Amino acid sequence: MKSKLKIVKIGGNIIEDPQQLGAFLKDFAAIDGMKILVHGGGKSATEMANRLGLKPKMVEGRRVTDIENLDIAVMVYAGLINKNIVTKLQVNSCNAIGFTGADANLILSGKRPVKYVDYGFVGDIVNVNRKTIKLFLDNKMTPVFCAITHDKSGQLLNTNADTIASEIAIAMSDFFEVELNYIFELKGVLENIENKASVISHINTKKYEQLIDDGIISKGMLPKLHNCFRALEKGVQEVKIGDVSLIADANNLHTTLSLK
């Protein structure tokens, strides 16, 4: 039987609230057994860009990563946020080790091809170096990934943190029974976006398709759920979506996703 591995992705809302982040890291450190953390950090990079007098470049409502904004993302994600999370996990007796995809070539990506929009220095994941990640886990380390990868041709690339989490989950399911947790500001996927308590407790493939048909899944939720179902189809055991309280107690209200 495979050992269990828990992968947790947190977003900007937790990272930017020091108190909430501190509480979360304590709960995360207390998770029994092997675990991996993936973090975003969008707003902090935007704030730094503002302080440096750079304007976020938007094309058709989507953020474009030019070279200056890439440098800021690398500084803020891989430097400031990642290392502060690592040192705070170490306080809580969690042997954290912080990574970009460039480190030990852990996540290889390709610059997104230009079709209608040139997204700039944005990477789509090509490969996850599962054996090296397993080596860290086997040696009782807890990898902490930020949302930067590289193309192995010397270029760092900004990469969606949700996708990093699901691609790592898929890769590691070769070795482990993987549970993937997406932690964000809501308690789960909502039936009614106006009612924060209307959490759908379970979504399977059939329900997922039905929710899309009924227009219940909102714009921002679509790529997240796409990542979740891709992960389930590729071997991840279980996916959960919820707020930060889910890590302290898995019985707290949340959405569980599964194929059946």
Add this chain to the structure above:
Amino acid sequence: MKSKLKIVKIGGNIIEDPQQLGAFLKDFAAIDGMKILVHGGGKSATEMANRLGLKPKMVEGRRVTDIENLDIAVMVYAGLINKNIVTKLQVNSCNAIGFTGADANLILSGKRPVKYVDYGFVGDIVNVNRKTIKLFLDNKMTPVFCAITHDKSGQLLNTNADTIASEIAIAMSDFFEVELNYIFELKGVLENIENKASVISHINTKKYEQLIDDGIISKGMLPKLHNCFRALEKGVQEVKIGDVSLIADANNLHTTLSLK
């Protein structure tokens, strides 16, 4: 017989010159066998502080690291510089992996006690986690350290890169025959500071004391040589000081330091 391990420390002058850095990283990647890179990056952090409108805080001619300047150091050293070095080494088939001392608790330090000057968030090294560094080396990874450590109480600390290099060299000499290389802008320790060709090819303990007595070792060189001789006394096999050409060819003009 112990295996050989080469530790190379580079300073800001190389890091800030993309062409020189590129050439150096190619030479470094080509070093046969196990190796570790340690980098500083002082000027880049100062430039970033200027762009953010912060003034470097100086007390009695020494830089003081307040919390804002620490954040900048973490961003620039652990983020921008470290990850760009790592991805560029990966291009050259060197399996680089970038670290602060917080990662896997690799370098534990203590905040420098306040005597006459409060240096702020500056760390003095307490312990190097030699077993974990050995694990990376045994698995054909090349650690790349920036000048940030932590106190395992949740505080990152700015730490002298020369000292990081010598403390890692000392710790690793338990397992390896260590050669420590300090790469800077000169070809070695100069007999006459006005004449850049007046490199002293060999300095032993006796010569070292004599050079201090004669006032030949200049102010900036004193702590560097102190680090070198401390390393030699604590088990490091050989220490070399030279410019970037030393890595491409060990026969190039440089200063070798040894106890006898």
